[in-house]
Amino acid sequence: MRLFHFLKFLTINNFSRYCLKIVKVHIIWITIICIIYFNWRFKKLDFMAIPYPPAVIKFNTSAKYLSSNLASSSQLGNNIFEIASLYGLSKHLNRTPLFFIENGYHKKMLDNLRKTMPRLMEKFRILNGSVPRSISETKFQRACCLHKSPWSLEKNRDEYLHLSGKYYQSWKYFPNMRNELIEFLNPTSIQIFGNLPISDDQNHVTCVHSRRGDFVEYLFYASDPKFMKNAVTFLNENEKVGSRNRKIVLFGDDLNFLETYFSDAVLSTDVGKNAEYYISQNPPIDDFLYSKNNCDVVLITETPKFQLPAQHSAGGLGIFRKETKFTIWILNTLGIIFLNLEVLLQVTSTHHTGRL
Template sequence: MNPKIRTNKFYIVVFLVFVIFLFFIQIRRKPTVEPLILTELKKNVQQCVSRIENMTFLITEDAEITETDKKYSKTVQLHLGGFRDGGLGNKMFELMTLIGIGDTLQRRVLVNATDLNNIRILADEIYPIFPKIIDEFEFKFVPTAAATRQDLSVGKCCTFDDPKQFISRPEKHLIFDGRYFQSFKYFNHIRLKIRDSLKPKIQIFQKAECLLPERHRNDFIICPHIRRGDFQTDDFHQPTDPKFTRAATNFLVDYCRAGYRNRKSHPRVTVAVFGNDVKFVYEVFKDLVDTIELPKKYSVVLTPTLAPEIDLAFTRKYCDVTLITAPSSTFGWWLSYLSKEGSVTYYRNIQETQDKVANEMKEEDFYPPEWIKLRYDNVTGRIDKF
């Protein structure tokens, strides 16, 4: 046989084997198709939000002109380290801590206009969400040599370092160097002011209504917060665990239906889940996802990830109970702190997880005392309150 013909046959056989191999790989591979219910959910919510955005011209915000209090002659600043690499929750902690320290030390609150990065973030990321917050700050150029730097809350994210120790400092301009300042104790004494400063615009509340079907708006609403994303890969934080989330939600539904903390029972309980992974939420609760047709133990409303301010507006308007499933999530923390007046917050015991933030945290400084810690038994799946 001609060697050239033999070589061609060999290549043809190799090619056919390769094609057959690809065919079998293709038919064995399961396509990752998003469940239809999630596709429809995202479509319907987005249509609702778009309608509200197109009605902007009909909405008038209350015009408030707030003049910064001038009675204090001294100023205070904070090294806003979280602005450079932190998420919205971290930024909120630093800004609210700065306002709280200013009130404690009776100093005017400054954001140094020489740091253009901080000004840009305030203008682009904070002001569009919380327009009233800008009224709490003065923006001035303060030369570095004119300000005195002082360490505060250095080394650990979630502990309270009482600023009252510096109330008698004589310097006109004081800058606190620290890290994260993630403790409610810096600003809890002005909680009403904080809630007012972080109140979303009317239009945001209207968008939040799109997330909850009208048939559930008079129900007792339990709101678990899910945190996955980078928490799964950063080898530092504990992401939301599916078994804990389902067990804790079941526990809270039963607890609220039976009546809790000397409150009345709630026969109509709905669960609205927030977070950054709606597919994960669907897998955890898919047998309970809200539909009109099927009776269930309780209904779970899935909320597609839209914008953080919409989640904040929703919890503030609807959530009677919040559940923090990732114990070091700062955004989950703020969803609870700013939730509906009279709401109750539950959170997972960070000590029973692999969350390394526990090494930088004093729990009594991070979690307000009225919040309730939950214990989870990995073997039995049992949930208990501390």
């Protein structure tokens, strides 16, 4: 009798173990299938773009506020343009500018702007969270690169005025603000730019900007290698530098392109190497500050996606001279410098365009 119960116990125990193994195997396969499915289904999910909870705001205050949608995932140049334009609009409308940290991209944009133009961001009230649904959106600036008169906004009496536009790529949103915007730049005077030359009594620095990347992909007027080489030759033959050493710094989003057509250039990371041509591999924020202090002449070799107050010639060559150390370039996150802020600020007396 006892033997019978013992054999029965072993049979039940083995069966239980077998069932448990089957369940474990099924759980493992179901888990694997779920992982594969969710990776396939949500592979395009951008976690940086997931919106934060709505910001907590107060109504019925004595202030008036201005905010806007932002192309926060775009490049640094776009970000600076947006913020400068919103600041200019807020001054025109006598409103306090707001910056909603709506997602991870907005947080990154805010961090970069605080490094680049900290005093400008001090003018904004920062709110941690998305735009609440209680704030209605006002249609404005439907095209990225055209100026729209803010007269329609002057009639708006909403406490919180939130605009639907993005980019705001027109200098007309911040006219006559040259000195003020310059003061907003990072005041740090000592910067480390790798091997890039410093403009001084010994060196004359020509900064050459190229852009390929998305311009090639989307069939914009990307920098042409033949034109770029001819343009640099043109500058070397026509720019008088006196007894100073001629130094040419190349900026762009395609390192292979620059190294192919300027094979004698050294990288900014090649510390200790001396040359005539240099290719910057610094972060865009560092390039921004380097350009402010060191570019004696700026050459832009592609057609921007938006209009400039001082139009480029049909040949595509824009030469911008400076008499002071305030030539400022706006860069994107790939390190591309795509326009000269002094031009946007209508400091045209010392600028001219040339054509090959």
